[in-house]
Amino acid sequence: MIGYAVRRLLGLVPTWLGISLFAFALSTLSPGDPAELILGRELDRPPTPAQVEEFRKRTGLDQPFVVQYGRFVANAAQGDLGTSFRSDEPVLDELVDRFPATLEISIPAFLLAMALALLIGVLAAVRRNSLSDHLSRVAALLGDSVPSFVLAYLLIIVFSVTLGVLPVAGRGGLDHLVLPVLTLALATTASLMRLTRSSLLDVLGEDYVRTARAMGLPERTVIARYALKNALVAVVTVAGLLFAGFITGIVIVETVFAWPGVGRYVVDSIFDRDYAVIRGFVVFTGTVFVLINLAVDLLYVRLDPRVRLGAKGGSRGR
């Protein structure tokens, strides 16, 4: 198990390096010379060429791209994601400060999304081609097609503007949580729901399900004890994809609802041209992304012993 975990972790290193390279390469895109930009902010006036030269030497900006990237990676691996131009604080500290607010909406939204996906997905698969199945497909299509910011504003228009029962935005009591959590959950549940349905349908066609039915077990037992358990293995494997949805959803939901979390912070930083934060955020998300994928891999092994016993374990999707 530990050997497997280490192997999977090593397999994720190239992905992480790729994301960090992307983040680092961004700095070559920023208009203007970074040295002049940073120094200009520090001095509050345009720096002289001599000052720029000195600054480049001091910060290593005069070194080749590869050397600079190497140092960027080494720093990032030690938790140094750079310093925000705006606040002069380490980017990682700023992100960590805002993380609880993000979790406050993400965790309930994740649970709600899972519950909805399982409930509707199972119902649609068990009663195939029934009304609930058709409704689930309509819901999945809408989930794929309606942008989450549009959904968020529709919910606000209904519940806050028209009915006046929920606050429009901001962080506060429980009532402030309802709309952001609902938006985030609905935004991420569609693909998971579709997957639950299709993998349960697959499993329902397996021999052992037929055997269980032939033995006279009640349908409820067949589904809950045998079919669903196996279908869930497939569902768990896409939890990594679900995370991708969450990250995107969080940035949008926090912007719509003025929620003081990580996503809002990044959007604000973009408008302040705080490039260090943009870069740090990409590396930060990349790291969380890699860790979640690792966790999913390990969970998958626990759920499906065939992976552990079989020769190759990394057959998950990509």
Next chain:
Amino acid sequence: MAAELSAERHSVPLEIEAAEGVARPGSLLRQLLGDRLARTGLLIVSVFALAALFAPLLAPHDPLAIDPLNRLADPSRLHPLGTDQLGRDTLSRVLFGARWSLGTAAVATVVVIAIGVFVGTLAGYYGGRLDALLMWVVDVLLAFPSLILYLAIVGTLGPGLRNVMIALIALSWVAYARVVRGLVLSMRERGFVRASRLLGAGDRRLMFRHILPNVVPPVVILASLQMGGLIIALAALGFFGLGVQPPTPEWGTMVNESRLFLQTAPALMIWPGLAISLTVIGFNLLGDGLRDVLDPRLGPAARRGRRRRRT
């Protein structure tokens, strides 16, 4: 909803393989019209495409004409959908918005297909180190939530249509490259290609005459499904205020502009939001329909089996 990513939807066409018999255009249309969902998709897409093409004829007013005396007016015969905070006609703006949203996504799609097919063919045909490098780039870019990458690129370059276009193109070609690469790889060793090679056909002839025509159907399916994704990405960047800049009537930008009037004039936000959602629904339905028609092996049954093998 999670339309910005809808990872599962966009991962499906990545496994598309070449269909054996390619449908002729005429029968393709007939088959598409035979499927209720595909028909709906085609209808929606056509309506918005026509709106984009004929916006100057259809729009009752100039989308940029300001009328300070008629701000936030309710729907009337003169302004069927009312007016916005500057007194501009909402219907005209939504119609012209189709040009910006659909047009930008369509241009991006054409460029992206060209890049993706070119890179994918080279990687699949020649393999080796180039292929390994390419697949690394593709895996990284496809694994990571694309909106974050769009935000990072546009956030660094600065807002505006040009930079949004750069971001869309820089990231979207990978899906095509991956599909095409897989197809070329599998076809390189197929009987008809080997036979042709034995008969003395050169690399270029093999690629253009024998391999690329088989790549067309999957690319068309992917393009339809990805149009929706591009329209949403464009709208999302507009919503953040990073996309096409006001006063240009792009749907996402219109949503962003109407945020201040959410309480007093919610309709201002609903119309462009509805336009985005409907267009994307259209492209998604059309893409699903095309997939069923162009690649029978990817019908519901085949798709299920495929998915199981994947896990």
